[in-house]
Amino acid sequence: METLRAAFDDSFVAQLIVSKTGQIIEANHQACQALNHTREELLRLSHNDLVVSDDLEMFTDTIDKFESGRTQNYRIELRYLRSDRKFLWASVSVSAVRKEGRMTALLLQLQDISEQKRAEAALQQNNHDLEQFVYIASHDLREPLTAIAGFSTLLKRRYSGHLNEEGNKFLQEIVETTKRMETKIDDLLAFSRAGRTPTSKEATFPLGLAIEEARRSLVRSIEEAHVIFTIPSDLPTVYGDRSLIAQVFQNLFSNSIKYRNLGTPRIVVTVNPGEDNCCIVSVQDNGIGFDMRHKDRIFGVFQRLYTIEQYPGTGIGLAIAKKIVERHQGRIWPESAPGKGSTFFFTLPVATQS
Amino acid sequence: MTEVHILLVEDSHQDALLIREALRDTGLEHKLTTATDGEGALQILYSAEYRPNIVFLDLNLPKISGLEVLKEMKRDSGLRSIPVIILTNSMSEDDVVTAYANHCNAYVRKPLGFERLMTSLNHICQFWFDTATLPKHRATTFTSSPPETLAL
Numbered sequence: 001m002e003t004l005r006a007a008f009d010d011s012f013v014a015q016l017i018v019s020k021t022g023q024i025i026e027a028n029h030q031a032c033q034a035l036n037h038t039r040e041e042l043l044r045l046s047h048n049d050l051v052v053s054d055d056l057e058m059f060t061d062t063i064d065k066f067e068s069g070r071t072q073n074y075r076i077e078l079r080y081l082r083s084d085r086k087f088l089w090a091s092v093s094v095s096a097v098r099k100e101g102r103m104t105a106l107l108l109q110l111q112d113i114s115e116q117k118r119a120e121a122a123l124q125q126n127n128h129d130l131e132q133f134v135y136i137a138s139h140d141l142r143e144p145l146t147a148i149a150g151f152s153t154l155l156k157r158r159y160s161g162h163l164n165e166e167g168n169k170f171l172q173e174i175v176e177t178t179k180r181m182e183t184k185i186d187d188l189l190a191f192s193r194a195g196r197t198p199t200s201k202e203a204t205f206p207l208g209l210a211i212e213e214a215r216r217s218l219v220r221s222i223e224e225a226h227v228i229f230t231i232p233s234d235l236p237t238v239y240g241d242r243s244l245i246a247q248v249f250q251n252l253f254s255n256s257i258k259y260r261n262l263g264t265p266r267i268v269v270t271v272n273p274g275e276d277n278c279c280i281v282s283v284q285d286n287g288i289g290f291d292m293r294h295k296d297r298i299f300g301v302f303q304r305l306y307t308i309e310q311y312p313g314t315g316i317g318l319a320i321a322k323k324i325v326e327r328h329q330g331r332i333w334p335e336s337a338p339g340k341g342s343t344f345f346f347t348l349p350v351a352t353q354s
Numbered sequence: 355m356t357e358v359h360i361l362l363v364e365d366s367h368q369d370a371l372l373i374r375e376a377l378r379d380t381g382l383e384h385k386l387t388t389a390t391d392g393e394g395a396l397q398i399l400y401s402a403e404y405r406p407n408i409v410f411l412d413l414n415l416p417k418i419s420g421l422e423v424l425k426e427m428k429r430d431s432g433l434r435s436i437p438v439i440i441l442t443n444s445m446s447e448d449d450v451v452t453a454y455a456n457h458c459n460a461y462v463r464k465p466l467g468f469e470r471l472m473t474s475l476n477h478i479c480q481f482w483f484d485t486a487t488l489p490k491h492r493a494t495t496f497t498s499s500p501p502e503t504l505a506l
Contacts, residue, residue: 145466146372146464147369151372
């Protein structure tokens with residue numbers, strides 16, 4: 001008993017023992033520090049007084065689970081209100097103290113996760129602000145661009161006869177650059193929409209439908225390049241937004257076609273089971289590939305490994321694909337080598353394995 | 355085709371100028387009236403002397419928004435039958451859905467480049483005046499003060 005007592009008191013983990021009615025029976029030094037109370041104060045308090053009211057129900061539910069013997073050990077996240085009115089966000093591991101098989105009290109081990117929670121909230125806010133900014137900026141930028149594009153092409157239409165060859169060349173440069181800017185702005189809008197589009201978590205769809213949708217939207221370039229697809233017939237049903245996932249396939253296929261080698265382009269789709277009820281989808285091609293030094297850069301907005309003259313496009317496709325996959329709680333990564341083709345893998349939550 | 359009356363509701367001076375020039379180059383016989391905000395547009399529409407055959411309406415407008423102008427026009431039995439073409443930079447899903455829900459006749463994103471603008475405007479006018487059947491009230495030419503001054 002003495003050793004147990006010492007283990008409780010001297011532990012580096014904040015620990016509380018709480019009675020079935022919620023009274024705090026014991027608190028160690030770390031717990032007092034974490035909650036900014038003396039031991040005497042804590043022993044006079046009920047655990048419910050310390051927990052933020054919104055989180056109380058979660059805790060009482062946990063007690064019920066213990067009493068009915070449905071669980072032995074449980075971890076929940078609770079917010080505590082400290083005596084200095086600051087919040088302690090804790091990951092709480094709860095276990096039952098039992099006497100002759102009956103639960104008499106609960107042992108609570110509190111791990112301070114306030115920093116992590118604050119960082120997560122700040123990051124979420126940042127992402128949200130950034131998306132909002134991208135949307136507004138790209139929308140507002142398009143307005144003056146309409147005028148620049150309009151007037152430069154109007155100038156060309158009405159006055160190109162008054163300009164010499166050089167003047168016309170300069171004017172043409174303005175027209176071309178404006179077009180490029182339009183594409184970039186539209187791509188930015190598409191990128192911000194990929195993050196904003198509400199996805200229904202309950203929606204499921206057969207993965208094959210998304211692949212078909214992607215192929216249909218690329219039908220012209222697929223025919224022109226004589227692409228040979230290999231797609232498994234037994235595809236799973238997955239959770240997510242079908243048209244967004246179709247966009248992922250579309251971006252991957254269109255890259256495979258754009259960065260193809262001499263010879264017949266081949267695209268092979270495979271689906272393998274992964275961890276946590278996810279599947280791993282891969283899209284493999286026999287294209288020009290790339291150096292894995294660039295494996296992170298390629299997912300950046302407007303990042304490209306080749307000049308626009310070699311391969312047209314703004315370089316937003318993979319950034320959009322990544323954003324969509326991450327919105328589905330998945331991840332995306334490549335495997336490639338120059339001249340050896342590329343394979344892109346991404347994970348998706350599976351509804352039913354076919 | 356007889357002369358058509360077009361009401362353009364556009365707050366950007368540059369865009370209004372481009373649209374005016376583009377309409378001119380379509381060769382379509384027309385009379386163009388411009389309002390620079392929603393309030394001005396409604397004043398023109400409610401003036402007895404003037405009735406346009408078609409309205410090109412921007413959404414983002416000072417004072418009264420384009421959406422409010424649209425709602426007002428479609429509420430008014432005298433104005434309801436005038437085709438309202440939303441001509442805007444916005445391609446937000448919300449704007450498109452709301453505009454159609456409020457009975458706009460078409461939602462068009464401002465095309466980039468003079469020739470594309472001209473083609474769009476030409477197609478729209480061709481459709482509404484050659485293909486679609488519109489109610490038979492003729493546009494009346496204004497006799498006294500031109501509507502542009504009403505908009506100020």
